[in-house]
Amino acid sequence: MTSSPDSSAPRAGSGTVADAARGNWVDRFGPLWLKPYARLARWDRPIGWWLLLWPCWWSVALATGAAGERWPSLWFLLLFLIGSVAMRGAGCTYNDIVDRDIDAAVARTRSRPIPSGQVSVRQAWLFLGAQTLTGLVVLLQFNFFSVVLAISSLVIVAAYPFAKRVTNWPQAVLGLAFSWGGLMGWAAVFGSLAWPAVLLYAAAVLWTIGYDTIYAHQDREDDAIVGVRSTARLFGENTHKALMVLFGGTTVLLLLALVAAGAGFFAYLGLLAFAVHLGSQIFRLDIDDGALCLKLFRSNTAAGWLLFAGLVIDAAVRA
Template structure:
């Protein structure tokens, strides 16, 4: 591991071990050393693609759409993190977990980070242009929320809700790509993803609760405090109910609901296990949402395949 490694990245990750030295600061800006972020951005996209394919009666999931969503999620998550690090560089320098990030630690300048941001955004735009006009406009509208997110923690106790609006946008995109419009199932899925995002990012924010209080950063972790578990129960219940409603609207089969039930159990396990005063546990529970995302997606895929037989 290198001496310029980022404190909140896993030790011995592939960027620290294998990436050329000149690439590492940019890989860290894009969080390529922490893939959990693009997984969490990807899941609403893939859920929406699968939900739309099921509603459309397709015999197989659209693999081309899934592949494009994957590339777009990696590119736009990296662009979003880079933008966030540029805006938050002074705050990051004051927080123990983030002061080793590339900009506050001096590994890369804000100007070079801005150039890298532009390159990633171009990749995301290329992906977006593969879709229909309605989906392109829908995707571009997300940039307003993305641009607002880094400033939300300065003005509201609910920055996680703003993150939810941005990170869940894929819940609309898969439907828009398939049908060229938005219908109720997509909006219900979007709402489910927002509630899920607020929940898991509250768990994540508990790692920085004390430092955030010192520097004046607001969060649902600070707002909920010792009431975090009941708040999570409500948010996660809303996510399951709204997702279930979207499944009912498309007449999903039994496998989708089995996947949804497994998703609900995994979210419940997070609440039971949570100790907000244990930062390492908070990080593990946050990361477990990558596994949680597979559950409803796998159920939807099985229903698509079974219907196609």
């Protein structure tokens, strides 16, 4: 893909990143020394840590209601927030280290810090270590079962950057990793797992495959050129039908999780609002409109709030 001389897209080495929103807080306010690392961790794009955080917060809120408590633990919510920012940044850093050659060949990603030369591979590894250490400090605040549970996810996390090279379903591997918080929140509250958490985790996996398929349609043409696989390429013109299955499955599994946890009216109301939001994404989607794909992908932050609010209100009302 080529651009005209007057294109507004940033050039490699210009400092900004092509796939980040213009005028984001990192570009506007970040110290010069910090900007390349903030971009490497995607601090300029909070949607990623929100999507990692939602299964954690949903699970905490669901467990709160099941335990008969009035409000979710603010301490747990804060820990998951800090942990999500740190580990999402670590995951992005690791992904960019592994994918640096592929990123250099794709128009949307060649301006990222490593392929553009803003950060060396050695510096990226050191930054990865600092973020991972932060995540470890957060993790150690939870009970022993939660610590072991979190560590058991590392194999999936490490495998994800390589999935796009060997399978048409890298979004499924991402879902397995990104949805782990659906188990963690329940484990933090109860020190064990139960069917509501497992069902919520499975729902979040399908949700992740769906929203990341929408996101991947931005790169469909470039991915085909460099040989990167994705569900966007796999589904192609059948993406709307696939999303009906994925988002429909998400809704059904969440419904079963609510039933298993003994949730009340407001939890189901939150689920209904969440499902309507997912349906609107399918209805509005144009897979050939990259800007719309990105907008719909980012809108899942709002979808997460709808379900979380329903779970929190339900626990408060029923306690």
